Amino acid sequence: MASSLSPFVYWGQSNETVSLKVDLRNVEDVNVSLTDNGLDFDAQGLGIKGVHQYGFHLDFYLPVDPEKSRYRKTDIAVEFQIQKAGSETWPRLTSERLKLPWLKIDFDKFPLDDSDIEEDMEFENGTSTQKEMLDKISVELASKTSKDGITATQAYLFFYNLFQFVGYTFIFAKLVYIYGIYGQAGMERAFEAVGSQMVLCQAVAVMEALHPLFGLVKSSVIIAMAQMMGRNIILFLLVLQEPRLQLSSVCWLLFTVWSSVEVIRYPFYLLQLIGIKVKILTWLRYTVWIPLYPLGILVEGAIVFKSITYFAETGFYSISLPNLANFAFYFPYFLMVHLLFMALGGSNNLKHMYAQRKKQLSSSKRIVKNKSS
């Protein structure tokens, strides 16, 4: 096996069967061994590395029935039709969770209906089977690059970032303008001036939590989710529902802090997508958070704090006894717990940005450092 190269193998499944397509042409001396639990394949053929001995070994997720399984040679591949012993849908082909770079999903054969994908269940060791499937599919999607030109992912991300950049630049500019023209009084008109634009951009920003989930972007799903949820709880659950918050100057502060961060972040991503690194923009991206993030945390905290009183007064989102469901919920308590999470999440976020800064900004200074110290 050590001397054999691994060929590309595309797999798919139905309820009863598993299909494998071994990407080799002009195949000779095929050696196939199919047992209840696995498959050994060895053959000479024309593959990605030219004419060579190719082979692989697979341990199946669940047992199969070798008696009822078949394979055949075609001009362009060796195709297997393997009968499963049962009729369960497999979240992956292999018994253990392995990263096999030569094993790919056959999109022609793979059923993507919700009815075929197993419910979102976690096993004792962690990741959900559905997430595994999505991970695999998204990695396949991301790697479907064309030799020249742009992938669908890149085009989409470019337009996404461009949209947000335009949106937040408008918001930022208008906020600065109303302060410039109306001064202190202008700060109380922030929601009136840019409220709907803010709602639109933040609603679209929900996508940002999904980008890492679908493998379009390499970043942490949890961090993206936390950032998006944190902001949207404040905007949609609190500010949007409480006129007193909308008319307060703290709203101007909130929107200005948010949009000033975005006005740097989105162009940074845009340039990154087309492979350009502008030093000053990189520096800004990894430096302006130092004053702006703590300021943002303070402003957000102040809004949540004020909301505790407001929502206690109005009783909005709260339900009290007696009622037919025998359940009670007091929203201000939820807000207090949320303040705690914000403190924890905020400090985590700052640590994360600090680590990012060290990584991104010191890589260009490494040569200089060696000489001086």
Add this chain to the structure above:
Amino acid sequence: MEVNVVHIKSGKTLATLKELSSKSTIRDVKNKFQQSNPKYYADRQAYKIDARGKMLKDEETLGQIGVDNNGKLLFKDLGPQVGWTTVFLTEYAGPLFIYLIFYMRPALIYGAGASGKPYAKVVHIAAACWSFHYAKRLLETVFVHRFSHATMPILNIFKNSSYYWGFAAFVAYFVNHPLYTPPSYGEKQIYAGLALFILSELGNFSVHLAFRSLRPPGTKERRIPKASSNPFTWMFNLVSCPNYTYEFWSWIGFTVMTQCLPAGLFCLAGFYQMAVWAKGKHRNYLKEFKDYPRHRRAIVPFLL
């Protein structure tokens, strides 16, 4: 022969164990390692031959695994451990006490006025059901269950107890509340819920007994569970883990009986966790037994 114990992450040789043979079991290896490293009691050690492979079982011998003289075993520290029995007793005793505090001393929770108001009949029934459920669990832990593993990581006891104790307080608070509203459909609803609860408790107990007789005492053997003459065990024909199926229906019964949303939330949370466990067990059965009945589902007949 001698065997080297190598740390799975660092690659460092932690010890060279002598006086072993091909008939020595992993358990023997663990005991020997503990002699020179008393901090690592046997239950805390885990061994593998392949870093990405499965943990080796205590009963496997060095000969069976293919480790010979100067061979190596990869060592992993599972962290401080606590016994399964200890965990179960702790996590089940809590809900029993906590619910009874809310039920018997409402003044402590709801203020002085609470003790004056009499409970609706269903509140008494609910307290009896809840107490019965957890008393049953405690007794089963001591007298019925035969565990595959001796221990689990120590953090689990805090995690699990938070879940059980937290939900116990959550449900108890609302059912025993002075402003509790009895079910909309009155006695019909209460007794329907109660009947479902009682039948499901009986079913769950029958399944636990069936599991017990499936495993010979003192062993960790696993066999295909089958229906017996007890009608409650006929559920095995439909699902791999009927104990979880019945448990879910118990809590549905309790929720219907009390018409209490927190009880419903507790039921759903429990179902989610049990479904995860059931799917795992179901898959293990399918892998281990070639002749495992194929029409069986994991936890919900015909569906899941």
